Amino acid sequence: MASEPVTGTSLQVLRRLDSGPRGLTDAEAAARLAAHGDNVPPRPHTPSVLRRALRGLREPFTAVLLTLGLVSAFVASWGTATVILALVAVSCALRATGERRADRSLAALRELVAGTATVLRRTDDNAVPRAHEVPVTDLVPGDVVRLGPGDLVPADVRLLRSRGLTVRQDALTGESAPVPKAAADLPEPDTDSCLCFQGSAVVAGSATAVVVATGPHTRYAAAGRTPQPREPSAFDRSVHGIAWALVRFMLLTPPLVLMAGAAVRGRGLETLPFAVSVAVGLTPEMLPVIVTTCLARSAALLARTRRVVVRRLPALHDLGAIDVLCVDKTGTLTLDRPVVARSLGPDGRDDPEVLRWAAVSAWWTLQLTELPAPDALDEALLDLAEAVGEQYDGIAALPVAPGRRLATAVVAGRLGHHLLITKGAAEDVLERCELSATERQRLLALAAREAATGHRVLAVATADRPSRTRPYTPADERALAFRGLVTFHDELAPGAAESLRTLTDLGVQVHILTGDHPATATRVCRELGLDPAETRTAPTDSDEARSGAGTRGGGAGPFPGGGTVVVARCTPEDKARVVSGLRAAGHTVGFLGDGVNDVAALLAADVGIAPRAAAAVARESADVVLAEKDLTAIGHAVTAGRRSSANIAAYLRVTLSSNLGNVLAMLAAGLLLPFLPMLPVQVLAQNLCFDAAQLAFAHDRPAPVELRRPTVLRPPAFLRFITGFGMLNAVADLATFGVLALALDGPDALDDQAVFHSAWFTENLLTQALVMLLLRDGRRLARGGRPGPVGWAAALLAAVGLAVPPSPLGAALGMTALPPAYHLLLAAVLGLYALALTVAKVRRGV
Numbered sequence: 073m074a075s076e077p078v079t080g081t082s083l084q085v086l087r088r089l090d091s092g093p094r095g096l097t098d099a100e101a102a103a104r105l106a107a108h109g110d111n112v113p114p115r116p117h118t119p120s121v122l123r124r125a126l127r128g129l130r131e132p133f134t135a136v137l138l139t140l141g142l143v144s145a146f147v148a149s150w151g152t153a154t155v156i157l158a159l160v161a162v163s164c165a166l167r168a169t170g171e172r173r174a175d176r177s178l179a180a181l182r183e184l185v186a187g188t189a190t191v192l193r194r195t196d197d198n199a200v201p202r203a204h205e206v207p208v209t210d211l212v213p214g215d216v217v218r219l220g221p222g223d224l225v226p227a228d229v230r231l232l233r234s235r236g237l238t239v240r241q242d243a244l245t246g247e248s249a250p251v252p253k254a255a256a257d258l259p260e261p262d263t264d265s266c267l268c269f270q271g272s273a274v275v276a277g278s279a280t281a282v283v284v285a286t287g288p289h290t291r292y293a294a295a296g297r298t299p300q301p302r303e304p305s306a307f308d309r310s311v312h313g314i315a316w317a318l319v320r321f322m323l324l325t326p327p328l329v330l331m332a333g334a335a336v337r338g339r340g341l342e343t344l345p346f347a348v349s350v351a352v353g354l355t356p357e358m359l360p361v362i363v364t365t366c367l368a369r370s371a372a373l374l375a376r377t378r379r380v381v382v383r384r385l386p387a388l389h390d391l392g393a394i395d396v397l398c399v400d401k402t403g404t405l406t407l408d409r410p411v412v413a414r415s416l417g418p419d420g421r422d423d424p425e426v427l428r429w430a431a432v433s434a435w436w437t438l439q440l441t442e443l444p445a446p447d448a449l450d451e452a453l454l455d456l457a458e459a460v461g462e463q464y465d466g467i468a469a470l471p472v473a474p475g476r477r478l479a480t481a482v483v484a485g486r487l488g489h490h491l492l493i494t495k496g497a498a499e500d501v502l503e504r505c506e507l508s509a510t511e512r513q514r515l516l517a518l519a520a521r522e523a524a525t526g527h528r529v530l531a532v533a534t535a536d537r538p539s540r541t542r543p544y545t546p547a548d549e550r551a552l553a554f555r556g557l558v559t560f561h562d563e564l565a566p567g568a569a570e571s572l573r574t575l576t577d578l579g580v581q582v583h584i585l586t587g588d589h590p591a592t593a594t595r596v597c598r599e600l601g602l603d604p605a606e607t608r609t610a611p612t613d614s615d616e617a618r619s620g621a622g623t624r625g626g627g628a629g630p631f632p633g634g635g636t637v638v639v640a641r642c643t644p645e646d647k648a649r650v651v652s653g654l655r656a657a658g659h660t661v662g663f664l665g666d667g668v669n670d671v672a673a674l675l676a677a678d679v680g681i682a683p684r685a686a687a688a689v690a691r692e693s694a695d696v697v698l699a700e701k702d703l704t705a706i707g708h709a710v711t712a713g714r715r716s717s718a719n720i721a722a723y724l725r726v727t728l729s730s731n732l733g734n735v736l737a738m739l740a741a742g743l744l745l746p747f748l749p750m751l752p753v754q755v756l757a758q759n760l761c762f763d764a765a766q767l768a769f770a771h772d773r774p775a776p777v778e779l780r781r782p783t784v785l786r787p788p789a790f791l792r793f794i795t796g797f798g799m800l801n802a803v804a805d806l807a808t809f810g811v812l813a814l815a816l817d818g819p820d821a822l823d824d825q826a827v828f829h830s831a832w833f834t835e836n837l838l839t840q841a842l843v844m845l846l847l848r849d850g851r852r853l854a855r856g857g858r859p860g861p862v863g864w865a866a867a868l869l870a871a872v873g874l875a876v877p878p879s880p881l882g883a884a885l886g887m888t889a890l891p892p893a894y895h896l897l898l899a900a901v902l903g904l905y906a907l908a909l910t911v912a913k914v915r916r917g918v
């Protein structure tokens with residue numbers, strides 16, 4: 073690829089690329105593809121496993137563990153240091169491989185939602201160029217492409233012709249405001265405005281452009297930018313908050329143990345390894361692994377079974393947490409394949425002439441703006457009456473744009489005159505017609521009556537003006553003569569009704585935000601089985617400005633608690649504003665939308681979701697893409713997110729309460745006993761067993777009741793929970809201490825350190841297993857179900873707790889076999905503990 077093919081006039085650029093305004097022939101394109109390679113958009117840089125593992129060190133827990141390891145090494149406690157470092161290494165490695173597996177399984181599915189581009193190609197030199205949809209990967213330098221609203225710029229291109237083109241190039245510059253771009257036929261054009269770069273999104277307007285760079289040669293590839301990370305989800309923030317609360321507590325532990333030991337027992341720095349291992353025991357160091365594994369597994373499963381692509385893994389937790397879903401109507405709940413239903417005059421009677429005018433307008437808008445494809449309404453008009461446009465000469469076109477709900481084509485009329493043909497939203501067109509107030513009211517009511525049948529409605533008006541050479545602008549769309557209405561039937565999307573029902577059952581409130589007429593939207597909402605509690609019309613910015621006191625919450629005010637609200641006539645900003653307003657009111661909001669007019673809302677929501685047929689920009693802005701044709705997958709995706717969150721919350725609850733209990737008991741016993749209640753290496757070994765068992769949580773299937781509502785983790789309530797259950801656990805541990813004193817009677821029984829250590833080791837593992845069972849798997853077992861992964865892991869943990877002390881491994885760790893009498897007493901203590909735990913559980917309603 074020549075290094076600077078972009079300067080000079082358009083013609084010079086085309087020549088240098090050995091192309092022309094009519095594009096390449098198929099043979100040329102094929103040859104170039106072989107020479108230049110695929111136009112593969114730069115993949116987000118995938119870090120190596122090693123780099124991912126190193127990144128894992130930045131997790132708060134891993135960082136703290138590492139510090140504790142270094143402290144142990146510093147006081148030459150090599151055993152402790154080695155075990156801690158091994159722990160860190162295993163957790164980083166597990167996490168890194170989990171992440172990579174998730175990336176791999178998603179990459180395959182991303183191809184499924186990969187984009188296409190509209191390119192002009194000819195079969196041979198003399199053939200007429202035709203617009204084709206080709207995969208973006210097949211583009212080569214010299215290809216002439218067309219761009220329209222909603223497209224992603226498929227390669228670096230130089231504009232040849234453009235109309236009102238604005239693009240967002242935040243993928244490249246990070247700047248999210250749309251920038252205007254225009255073709256310029258100068259020898260030294262302003263390359264900033266006549267070049268569009270791969271990864272940019274067309275917001276409005278259209279253009280024809282020649283590809284100047286593809287694949288690795290594009291600016292985007294050269295910049296090597298990775299997308300801006302989004303702010304973490306509410307769930308992740310809670311997990312993080314809990315983590316940091318614990319880290320603080322943990323950092324307090326070693327000095328506390330040391331000071332208490334020194335004050336009460338006159339011990340010195342030799343207890344440091346013990347203090348450090350107690351702190352390690354408190355850490356849920358497997359948390360990052362469990363989070364990644366849960367997310368990765370759920371995402372991979374969703375991709376495989378439901379063909380849902382989660383483009384940003386943590387978005388799955390947001391999805392599980394949503395309590396409000398805002399949905400766009402056209403193209404999302406309906407197919408956006410409208411078919412003309414009626415054409416009626418101002419008197420409400422059928423009048424084919426109106427359809428004719430609308431079709432002429434559509435035809436010339438399409439011709440003069442060189443849109444790659446007509447929009448759905450125009451296409452429906454052209455399907456019925458394509459040829460009529462050719463009977464006129466087109467002069468100018470003012471197409472629809474974000475926030476502009478009408479389009480005008482200017483054609484040559486009778487001699488010396490131009491004819492303006494405007495079609496668009498009834499309110500907007502009627503506002504520009506010359507009518508008495510009562511007549512306008514009557515016509516608005518006529519449009520509303522048609523809309524109430526669920527049809528989409530366009531009003532058509534014309535104006536006869538003396539011809540002129542001055543360009544036309546929207547200011548010319550006034551004093552129009554009203555012609556009539558064209559109505560369209562649009563089918564419901566497959567699975568739309570079912571998926572909305574599922575969402576309602578899942579406790580998600582659904583609101584509809586649409587650019588369409590309120591009556592059409594309300595009717596569609598009813599057809600989908602939702603009875604709208606309220607239908608509103610979004611105020612336009614000018615309305616707000618006029619009234620002076622707009623409800624900035626989206627022109628929507630507060631939403632009622634219990635019903636669907638339809639907000640009609642939304643501009644793209646209105647949609648985003650409603651979403652932000654709902655978020656500000658404390659909801660976790662999802663947005664499901666398919667068009668350019670949904671991009672702002674997709675980005676404003678906690679989680680943006682795009683259906684399969686969405687415009688490329690919408691898909692690019694979404695966190696989750698539904699690759700299946702129908703919408704039913706969305707319910708499964710929400711459930712998958714909840715399952716993952718529920719598993720993580722369960723892990724935290726079980727692990728933290730039993731860890732905290734152990735630490736409290738150990739601190740107390742440390743003060744009561746003349747020796748350490750456990751050796752550092754034993755504390756760490758026990759910790760390793762816990763960690764291994766806890767991995768089962770990543771594979772658990774929570775009970776259906778837990779999935780009926782979003783999982784919310786409120787750090788204060790959560791910390792209260794673990795303190796309560798932690799205390800209970802500590803009491804059980806200390807009871808064991810008492811039991812030991814009873815069981816091992818004899819003058820110096822408690823001096824037998826090995827027996828004491830072994831007994832405590834067994835007891836700790838058994839209580840932890842019990843907590844896993846009772847706080848997690850109890851319900852399933854009580855219902856007579858088979859034990860899940862957590863049940864099996866608990867059983868294994870208990871077995872290890874009983875088997876290790878008498879084994880050679882136990883001996884190596886300084887443990888010994890326990891007298892049978894102890895086991896009986898232990899069983900009694902555990903029984904009491906289980907009882908207390910169950911009572912506490914019932915009282916807390918968990």
Ligand SMILES: Nc1ncnc2c1ncn2[C@@H]1O[C@H](COP(=O)(O)OP(=O)(O)OP(=O)(O)O)[C@@H](O)[C@H]1O
Binds near residue numbers: 497642
């Ligand atoms: N090609 C067109 N010609 C004239 N008017 C149009 C055309 N396309 C759309 N409009 C008008 O603009 C309105 C708003 O369109 P917009 O794309 O914002 O939303 P929508 O497609 O109606 O609905 P949704 O927001 O649910 O996708 C339409 O309801 C219609 O009245």
Ligand SMILES: [Mg+2]
Binds near residue numbers: 400
């Ligand atoms: Mg839409």
